[in-house]
Every structure is written in C-alpha cells, then in structure tokens.
Amino acid sequence: MFEHVHVHPKFFYVKVFLALIFLTALTTAVAYVDLGYFNTVAALVIAVVKASLVVLFFMHLKEQEGMTRVVIVAAVLWLAVFIVITLSDRFTRHWVPSNGPWEGSAITAPQSE
Amino acid sequence: MSTVAVEAPSLPEVHYLNADYGWRSWLFTTDHKRIAWLYLFSITFMFAIGGLAATLMRLNLVEPSGLLFEPASYDKLFTAHGLVMIFFFLTQSIPTVLGNFLIPIMIGARDVAFPKLNLLSWYIYVLGATIFIISLVTGGIDTGWTLYTPLSTTYANTNVLSATVGIFITGFSSILTGLNFMVTIHKMRAPGMTWFRLPLFIWAMYATSVIFVLAMPVIAITLALIALERIWHVGIFDPGLGGDPILFQHLFWFFGHPEVYILILPSMGVISELVAAGCRKRIFGYSFVAFSSVAIAAISFMVWGHHMFLTGQSVYAGLVFSALSFAVAIPSAVKVFNWTATMHKASVSYDTPMLYAIGFIGLFTIGGLTGLFLASMGADVHLHDTYFVVAHFHYVMVGGAIMGYMGGLHLWWPKMTGKLYPEAWARFACLLVFVGFNLTFGPQFILGYVGMPRRYAVYPAEFQVLNVMSSAGASILAVGYVIPLIYFAWSVFKGPIAGPNPWGAKGLEWTIASPPPTHNFHETPIVTEEAYAYEPEAAHVG
Amino acid sequence: MSAEAQSATLVAEQFEDLEQQKSADTFGMWLFLVTEVLFFGGLFCGYCLYRNVYPEAFEAGSHLLKVTYGAFYTVLLICSSLTMALGVRAAQLRLKTSLTVYLILTWIMGAAFVFIKLRYEWYGDYLEGLVPGVHFAPHGENLEIIHHFHALLPHVSLFFLFYFCMTGLHALHMVVGVGLLTTLLIFTQQGKNTQGNYYWVEMVGLYWHFVDIVWIFLFPLLYLIGGRYV
Numbered sequence: 001m002f003e004h005v006h007v008h009p010k011f012f013y014v015k016v017f018l019a020l021i022f023l024t025a026l027t028t029a030v031a032y033v034d035l036g037y038f039n040t041v042a043a044l045v046i047a048v049v050k051a052s053l054v055v056l057f058f059m060h061l062k063e064q065e066g067m068t069r070v071v072i073v074a075a076v077l078w079l080a081v082f083i084v085i086t087l088s089d090r091f092t093r094h095w096v097p098s099n100g101p102w103e104g105s106a107i108t109a110p111q112s113e
Numbered sequence: 114m115s116t117v118a119v120e121a122p123s124l125p126e127v128h129y130l131n132a133d134y135g136w137r138s139w140l141f142t143t144d145h146k147r148i149a150w151l152y153l154f155s156i157t158f159m160f161a162i163g164g165l166a167a168t169l170m171r172l173n174l175v176e177p178s179g180l181l182f183e184p185a186s187y188d189k190l191f192t193a194h195g196l197v198m199i200f201f202f203l204t205q206s207i208p209t210v211l212g213n214f215l216i217p218i219m220i221g222a223r224d225v226a227f228p229k230l231n232l233l234s235w236y237i238y239v240l241g242a243t244i245f246i247i248s249l250v251t252g253g254i255d256t257g258w259t260l261y262t263p264l265s266t267t268y269a270n271t272n273v274l275s276a277t278v279g280i281f282i283t284g285f286s287s288i289l290t291g292l293n294f295m296v297t298i299h300k301m302r303a304p305g306m307t308w309f310r311l312p313l314f315i316w317a318m319y320a321t322s323v324i325f326v327l328a329m330p331v332i333a334i335t336l337a338l339i340a341l342e343r344i345w346h347v348g349i350f351d352p353g354l355g356g357d358p359i360l361f362q363h364l365f366w367f368f369g370h371p372e373v374y375i376l377i378l379p380s381m382g383v384i385s386e387l388v389a390a391g392c393r394k395r396i397f398g399y400s401f402v403a404f405s406s407v408a409i410a411a412i413s414f415m416v417w418g419h420h421m422f423l424t425g426q427s428v429y430a431g432l433v434f435s436a437l438s439f440a441v442a443i444p445s446a447v448k449v450f451n452w453t454a455t456m457h458k459a460s461v462s463y464d465t466p467m468l469y470a471i472g473f474i475g476l477f478t479i480g481g482l483t484g485l486f487l488a489s490m491g492a493d494v495h496l497h498d499t500y501f502v503v504a505h506f507h508y509v510m511v512g513g514a515i516m517g518y519m520g521g522l523h524l525w526w527p528k529m530t531g532k533l534y535p536e537a538w539a540r541f542a543c544l545l546v547f548v549g550f551n552l553t554f555g556p557q558f559i560l561g562y563v564g565m566p567r568r569y570a571v572y573p574a575e576f577q578v579l580n581v582m583s584s585a586g587a588s589i590l591a592v593g594y595v596i597p598l599i600y601f602a603w604s605v606f607k608g609p610i611a612g613p614n615p616w617g618a619k620g621l622e623w624t625i626a627s628p629p630p631t632h633n634f635h636e637t638p639i640v641t642e643e644a645y646a647y648e649p650e651a652a653h654v655g
Numbered sequence: 656m657s658a659e660a661q662s663a664t665l666v667a668e669q670f671e672d673l674e675q676q677k678s679a680d681t682f683g684m685w686l687f688l689v690t691e692v693l694f695f696g697g698l699f700c701g702y703c704l705y706r707n708v709y710p711e712a713f714e715a716g717s718h719l720l721k722v723t724y725g726a727f728y729t730v731l732l733i734c735s736s737l738t739m740a741l742g743v744r745a746a747q748l749r750l751k752t753s754l755t756v757y758l759i760l761t762w763i764m765g766a767a768f769v770f771i772k773l774r775y776e777w778y779g780d781y782l783e784g785l786v787p788g789v790h791f792a793p794h795g796e797n798l799e800i801i802h803h804f805h806a807l808l809p810h811v812s813l814f815f816l817f818y819f820c821m822t823g824l825h826a827l828h829m830v831v832g833v834g835l836l837t838t839l840l841i842f843t844q845q846g847k848n849t850q851g852n853y854y855w856v857e858m859v860g861l862y863w864h865f866v867d868i869v870w871i872f873l874f875p876l877l878y879l880i881g882g883r884y885v
Contacts, residue, residue, distance in 0.1 A: 007747050017737040024729050024874075028722065031879040039882040043875035051868045058740045058864045060857075067299065068685050075689040078327050078414060079696040083703050086363045089418065089430035090704055217669075224669035226679045292686045300679040301669070330690045334697035338820075345788035347816045349701065354809040360704055364697055637671070 006063060016057045023050050122612025124531050128628040143228035144631055146529070149214035151235050156205050157598075159242060162249075163197035166190045168591065171553075171584040177577050179570045187570030188255035189271065195258030199372070200280050201242050203510060204287055206518045207379035208294070208325075209235075212318050214529060216294060218622045218629065219312050221303025221638045226296040230289055238286040245279030248272040257568060259369070262350035262361040266342040274343055277336040284333050287375075291325025294318055303621075305640035309403070312620055312644050313389075313396060316403040317382025320410035324371045324378070327414065332368035335361070359424055366417035374413040377477075377509055378406060380517025381448055384470050387520045388452045390618035391467030392459035395645040398451040405444035412441040422493045431490055438488035445481055449474055464616075465539040469520025472547050476512025480505055483558065498568075501561025507554045519546070519597065526601065527611030531627040534604040538596060545593030552586025619645050665852050677854045684858040688865045695824065695869055702817045702876065709813065710881075715804035716814030717880035719785060719797050724776045725878035728768060729870060735764035736867045743860045746853035754849060754856065758840050761863065765833045769826055777819075787812040787819065818877050825873060828866045835859045 027046040031039060055061050061068065129146045139147060170190050173181045182190065213231065217224050225231050248254065254276040256265040265273050298319050302311070338349055339361075348354025350361045389396050396402055418426055418434030452474055461467060483505040486492045496502060527533055556579040561567075565576050572580065614623040621638060622629075670676040706713045742757030784792035791812040793801060801811055839859055842848055848856050 013737055013740045020733045027875055028726050031883045034884040043879055047872050047875055050871045054864050054868050058736055059861055071685055071689055075692040082367050083700045086700055089427045092427040092429045228669055288690050295686055296679050296683045326686055326690050327693055330694035331697050334694050347787045349816055355813055360701055
C-alpha cells in the first residue's frame with residue numbers, strides 16, 4: 001500500500017535544518033556589511049534558497065507528482081505578475097508629461113488630431 | 114421535441130431527494146446534489162433582493178429629476194444591486210448550483226472530493242449573506258460595488274464595515290468551492306475519462322475554479338485593508354497620509370477582472386452543453402473550445418488596468434493592458450465561432466435550452482464587442498463611467514451569464530427533479546426575457562454614447578425617452594424571470610415524468626436515472642467513448 | 656484487522672481507495688496554500704510599492720525593530736519545521752510515541768513564537784508609540800533614527816502598518832497552526848495517525864512549513880531593510 005513512500009532517515013532532515021540555520025546566520029551577518037543595493041538582493045536570494053529547501057525537502061516536493069509543481073509555480077508566477085505590473089504602473093507614470101500621481105492626469109485631452 | 118424512450122418513463126423508487134427525510138437530512142447533508150438545491154434557494158432569494166434594488170432604480174430613472182429617491186439613497190440602491198448580484202448571486206449561480214450538481218456525475222464520481230467542505234462552503238455563504246443583508250437593512254452602503262478609496266475608507270458614513278465583512282466571509286465560500294472542484298476534476302475522474310473526453314462544461318468549471326483559487330484571496334485581503342483603514346485611519350489608501358488610492362484600485366481590479374470571468378466562463382461551459390444537446394452533434398473544434406477556457410482564465414489576470422485608464426495610471430501600463438484586453442477577446446470569439454459551426458447543417462431542435470443558448474450567442478457577442486470599445490484607451494476616455502459601460506456589462510452578465518444559467522436550469526431540470534417543465538410557458542418566458550432584456554439595455558448604449566453618466570439619480574431631460582424605454586424593458590424582463598419561478602415550482606408537483614434522457618443527449622449524467630440515486634452510479638462507469646459521441650446520422654435527421 | 660480491511664475503514668465513501676484519498680487530500684492542501692500565497696500576496700504587493708516610493712521611511716522603520724527578535728523567531732520556526740518534518744516521518748513509520756513527542760515540541764515552539772511576539776515585541780512596540788494610526792508617536796531614540804534617515808512620520812507609520820499587518824496575519828496563521836497541532840495530538844492519542852494514514856500529519860506539516868516560509872521572507876523584508884551597518 002505504501003511501499004512507494006520513501007522514508008528519509010532522520011539525519012536527512014537534520015542536514016536541511018543545519019543548512020537553514022546557516023543561511024539564517026548568513027543573512028543576518030550580511031546585513032551588517034555595507035553592500036549598498038546588494039544587501040536587498042542578497043537577502044532575497046538567501047530567502048529564496050531557504051524557502052526552496054523547505055519546499056523541496058521538508059514539504060517533500062521532490063517526491064511529488066508534476067501537477068503539484070505546476071500549482072506552486074503558478075501561484076508564484078501570478079503573484080509576480082501582480083506585483084510587477086502594479087509597480088510598473090507606479091514607476092512609469094512620470095514618463096508622460098504630468099504633474100505626478102495625484103495632481104494631474106497622465107491621460108491628457110487629445111491635443112490635435 | 115424528439116423522444117427516445119418508447120414506453121412511458123417512470124420515477125425511480127429511491128433517489129437522492131426521497132432517500133432521506135427531515136430538515137436534518139437537508140441541513141446536514143453532504144450529498145453534492147442536495148447542496149446544489151440549498152444553494153439554489155439561497156441565491157434565488159438574493160437575486161430577488163438584487164432585482165428589487167434594480168426595480169427601484171429603474172423606477173426612479175423614469176423621471177429626469179428622479180421619481181422616488183434622493184441621490185444619497187439612490188447611491189445605496191446601485192451599490193446594493195451591484196454587490197448582491199455579483200458577490201451573492203452571479204458568482205455562485207452556475208458553479209454552486211449546476212456545478213455542484215453536475216461535476217461529480219459528469220466525471221463519473223460518487224461525490225466531490227471534500228463533501229463536508231462543500232456543505233461548509235454553503236454555511237459560510239449563508240453567514241456572509243446574512244451579515245450583508247443586515248448591513249443593508251440597517252442603513253446600506255453607498256460607495257458603489259467597487260468600494261473605491263478614499264470614499265469607502267475615509268469619507269463614507271454608511272455601513273461599509275459590516276458590508277465588507279459580509280463579502281469577506283462569502284469570499285471564503287467561493288475559495289473553498291473552487292478548491293473542491295479542482296481536486297475533484299483532477300483526482301476523481303472515472304476510469305477512461307481522460308481530460309479530452311470531459312464535457313466542455315467541466316473544462317469551463319475547471320478554468321473557473323483556477324480563477325476562484327487565485328483571485329478571491331486578493332479581494333479578501335483588500336477588504337481587510339479597507340476595514341483596517343476605516344477603523345484605525347492608518348493611511349494605506351489615504352493621500353493625506355502618504356497612501357495611494359490607486360493601489361486600492363490595483364488590488365481591487367486584480368481580483369475584479371478575473372471575477373467577471375468567473376461569472377461568464379461557467380455560462381460558456383453550459384452553452385457548449387446546450388448547443389451539443391440541441392444539435393445532437395459533437396461540438397466543432399472540441400480542443401479549441403477546451404483550451405480557450407484555460408486561455409481566458411490565464412489572460413484574464415493580466416488585463417485589470419483597463420478599468421483604470423482614467424485614473425492617472427501610466428499610459429505605458431495602459432498600453433499593455435489595452436493590448437491584452439483585445440487579446441482576451443480572441444478565445445471568447447473562438448468559442449462563438451465553434452458554437453455556430455456546430456449549429457451549421459445540424460438538426461437544431463428549438464427547445465427552451467437551445468433558445469437560451471442562441472440568445473446567449475447573440476447577446477454575448479454584442480456584449481463582448483462593446484467591451485472592445487472600452488478596451489481601447491481613446492474611446493474609453495469618452496465612454497468610461499457612462500451608461501455604455503453599464504450596457505456592456507449587462508449584455509455579458511445578463512444576456513450572457515444569466516441566459517446560460519437559465520438555459521442550463523432548463524436542460525438539467527428534468528435530471529434534477531425527474532419532471533418536465535411546461536415547454537410552451539418556458540419558450541414564452543424566454544421570449545419575454547430576450548425582448549425585455551434588449552429593450553432595457555439596448556437604449557443604454559446610446560445613452561452612454563451621448564453622455565449620460567452611470568450611478569446618477571438624475572439626468573438631463575433630453576435623455577428621458579431612452580430612460581423610459583429602458584425602464585419599460587426592465588418590467589418585461591422582470592416578468593420573464595418570475596414566470597419560470599412559477600412553472601418550475603409547478604413542475605416539481607404536477608409536471609410529467611421526464612425519464613433518464615428526455616433530450617436524447619450524450620453524457621454520463623443522461624445514463625443514470627432522473628432523479629439520480631444518492632451515490633450517482635450503482636457501479637463506477639468505465640468511459641470508452643469521446644465526449645458528445647452522437648451518431649453522425651442523428652445530426653441530419655429530416 | 657487485516658491491512659486491507661483496516662485501510663477500507665479509513666477511506667471516505669466518495670473515494671475509490673486510500674491512494675485516491677491521499678492524493679486528493681494532499682493536492683487539496685497544496686491548492687489551499689496557493690490561496691494563502693495570493694492572500695499574503697496582496698500585502699506583499701502593497702509593501703513592494705511603498706518600499707520603493709518611501710525607501711527612507713522603510714529603512715528608518717526597519718531600524719526601529721530589533722534584529723534579535725527577528726533572528727530568534729526565524730531560528731525558532733526553523734527548529735519547529737524540523738520537529739514537524741520528523742513528526743511526519745514518525746507517522747510514516749507508525750511510531751506513536753515519537754510522533755507525540757515531535758508534535759508536542761512543535762506545538763511548544765509555535766505557542767512560544769506567538770506568546771513572545773505578543774507579550775514582548777508587540778507590547779514593547781506599543782509602549783514606544785509605534786502602533787500606526789492616530790496614536791503613532793515615536794519618541795526619544797526612535798525619533799532620532801527617523802530624523803537620521805530623513806523620513807516623514809506618516810510614511811514611517813505606513814511601514815509599521817505593513818509590519819503589524821504582515822506579522823499579525825502570520826501570527827494568526829501560527830495560532831491556527833497550533834490549533835491544528837492540538838487536533839493532531841488528540842487524534843494521535845486515539846491512535847488514528849499511526850495506522851497507515853500518516854498523511855493528515857503530512858497535510859498539517861505542509862501548512863506549518865508554509866507558515867515558516869512566509870516568515871523566512873518577512874524576516875529580511877521587515878527587519879533587515881537597508882542593512883545594519885549604519
């Protein structure tokens with residue numbers, strides 16, 4: 001019935017745990033070093049790596065069928081679409097002659113047709 | 114109407130309706146078919162409330178100075194109409210009534226994946242609806258169904274909080290329903306029921322469930338933020354405190370646009386079934402129609418900014434949104450072409466379900482095309498917030514979604530009850546709906562084009578003729594909706610017995626008794642034929 | 656009871672067999688986590704927007720939080736994820752005592768997280784006047800830090816809105832998680848989780864790990880903005 005379920009040894013999980021602790025220490029330590037803009041990049045990259053470790057090994061994604069991966073990728077992708085497009089609106093508003101976000105409309109009346 | 118059975122059909126001895134008696138057997142049921150009925154009664158009640166609001170609105174608009182209401186009261190009417198119809202009627206209509214009843218049967222399963230969760234979804238819906246109704250009767254809300262900030266968060270002195278709590282709760286009902294359907298369709302198909310043998314209704318419901326799962330959580334968090342801002346004045350949407358009201362609109366419409374595809378996709382799925390059954394022919398281009406449902410669901414998430422063209426949104430973002438809005442019309446058009454191609458050279462039987470389907474195809478096409486006018490930024494400058502928009506979305510929501518719902522109810526009513534409704538009355542009601550609908554909303558295109566804004570309780574005198582036409586149409590439409598209530602109820606007690614397959618249609622639901630037994634199938638069906646496997650000769654019956 | 660008969664009693668009537676039930680339940684939980692991603696996602700979207708519009712205010716606000724708390728929570732949650740994963744493993748191996756121990760350890764760490772957050776960190780923030788809204792009034796050293804970054808008070812208040820909302824929503828999910836663990840413990844005592852249907856534990860484990868992942872992102876995004884080298 002459950003022959004296909006692979007039970008990992010305890011040390012497998014401990015290894016992942018140690019990696020996560022190390023990465024936490026790393027992200028905290030890096031915060032105390034001046035890398036300018038790369039502080040944010042480094043923090044996010046490390047966070048993504050930690051999340052991947054949890055998803056792949058603690059949540060057993062490695063042993064799951066393909067549909068589950070599609071579902072996870074879809075969730076992250078949709079969130080990315082949402083954030084990227086919303087931010088792109090905010091930061092390209094000033095590309096058109098206007099007074100800024102709330103003082104003037106970026107869509108001006110037709111000037112001459 | 115062609116009949117298949119030679120001997121007179123009879124009701125099965127034991128079926129899901131009489132298998133158990135008493136209020137406990139209904140309120141604690143986990144049978145997806147009974148839960149469908151629970152939803153049917155609840156949403157019909159909400160439809161009556163939303164319809165009442167619409168009636169009062171149209172009555173008010175008979176006079177240019179407003180016949181009955183001050184603008185402040187009128188604001189509460191159109192807000193109630195919009196919120197009730199969208200969040201408490203249309204979102205649930207086909208998914209929870211027809212979807213709940215049919216999805217397990219169409220895929221060959223005994224029930225949905227999580228029957229108790231299904232019942233919980235209904236209770237959550239009822240709780241949310243109750244709270245919302247309380248908020249209506251204790252003063253109402255006047256912000257418009259779109260709840261734009263900072264009106265809803267800072268300036269409105271109406272029941273914004275209680276209304277948003279009601280909607281927040283109901284949203285979870287939909288999330289859980291979508292989740293239930295997705296797992297059911299993935300995991301519980303009968304042996305041999307491959308993805309490409311599924312009825313197109315299932316493809317449409319699957320795509321809708323994906324949207325439920327991805328979009329509804331966003332409105333939930335957005336409503337929570339409105340509540341936060343309203344209670345604690347924290348400034349997230351308040352420009353005076355550094356907030357951005359447009360952020361609210363992004364958050365709202367990221368949900369709001371996929372939401373309207375939640376409303377139309379199930380109806381499109383129903384139309385595929387109606388056309389196949391009415392033409393007794395395989396849907397032309399099955400895989401195109403199947404993939405178009407998925408494409409609509411996917412692209413619908415990337416077009417939300419077309420509601421925000423006039424907000425000061427970046428013109429470049431607007432460009433992308435406009436282009437993608439044109440793109441999302443393509444899969445819808447694919448469906449319309451495929452349905453009409455199916456009808457070409459087919460033997461079409463003009464029973465009520467088919468009449469609703471034909472009505473849908475025409476009215477949805479008009480609604481969809483007028484959406485393109487609004488998707489083009491230049492035209493939208495003039496048409497935004499006018500009655501043109503109102504007409505557009507009523508053509509797709511009423512002429513589209515509700516006609517699909519009515520057609521589906523008529524097609525599957527014999528399956529759900531074991532009885533036939535009176536065909537002559539049904540055709541008459543369909544005609545009233547069609548005529549009344551076009552008379553109500555056709556003039557509104559013109560009204561919008563010549564400049565009448567939406568959400569206005571008063572208007573210039575020169576618009577009166579069109580408004581009176583619209584209100585007259587609404588009264589005809591109302592009658593068209595009341596008549597089915599009467600004959601459907603009549604048919605349960607006095608209607609002729611339908612038998613398992615009164616339409617001679619293909620599909621697993623037509624292979625079991627009407628009404629079906631509680632567990633749907635006495636033994637798990639093994640599917641060997643393609644969907645809509647009608648014999649070719651049947652399509653050319655003289 | 657034979658294994659087959661045992662498994663037959665565990666299968667709900669809508670399913671054909673235990674395999675289909677497990678598959679459906681697990682897929683259902685992953686889908687639920689997707690809805691949670693989008694639920695938190697709305698807050699992340701707002702956060703991304705405002706952090707880019709008011710970078711100085713977000714940096715200032717971040718400096719008013721204590722990294723010690725944040726790092727401690729992260730370590731605590733990672734430990735609880737380990738015990739949770741070991742608990743799932745114990746259920747797979749039908750080891751009732753081990754499962755109980757791991758569930759209790761996870762429970763304690765989850766409860767400790769919520770308690771320490773509310774009693775010490777949030778209460779401290781409240782005393783320092785950092786709760787957003789009309790009572791937002793940072794003073795003393797906090798005010799100096801805000802001035803140091805040239806941030807405006809309403810914008811720092813916005814940062815704290817996101818801080819309280821995101822960590823609050825997360826804490827709410829932790830409370831639900833602790834509730835789920837309580838239910839699991841009761842079922843384990845009744846012997847239910849160690850008869851081959853370990854996947855209830857697995858499902859709660861999925862939820863628990865997800866809540867941990869949310870915190871993995873919240874820690875750098877809220878506590879470490881702009882670094883601490885200043």
